[in-house]
Amino acid sequence: MSFQAYLDAAEAKTGRTPQELVDLAHTRGFGPGTPAKEVLAWLAEDFGLGRGHGMALVHVVRNGPTIPGTHVGTTGPHRDASTELRLDGVAARRGS
Template sequence: MSFQAYLDAIETKTGLTPRQLVELAGQRGFGPGTKATPILQWLKDDYDLGRGHGMALVHVITKGPKISDAHVGRGGAHGDRNDELWLDGAASNPHA
């Protein structure tokens, strides 16, 4: 599953865009420098997200939407189209 696919699946499951979840995380005091464990626990408790999906959001919450070029342009299920993740909802993604 690509990084973007994880974020799109999170939106489907929670009804919230990744950007909305990042904003909610910020309201809870989560951001750069926050360890994964408290973010993962919040996502599990409030949204029933597992570790894989949670870690995709941990990256975006703590590091922003930019991902490594190593994930870009690879064929198959794990490749992303570009190095900037779309946070504003799958339906509005111009790269989909």
């Protein structure tokens, strides 16, 4: 599953765009120095997200939407189209 697919699945499970979840995390005081386990516990408790989806969001909460280009342009199951993740939600990408 690509990084973007994890974020899209988290949106489907929670009904909130990745950006909304990141904004909520920042409102709670989570940011670059926050241990992953704290963000994961919050996402599990409040939204029922598991570790895989949670870790994708942890990355964005702590580092922003840029990811390493390791899998960009590859054909493997973890490939992403870009090093920039879309946080605005699946609906915003329809037709674009």
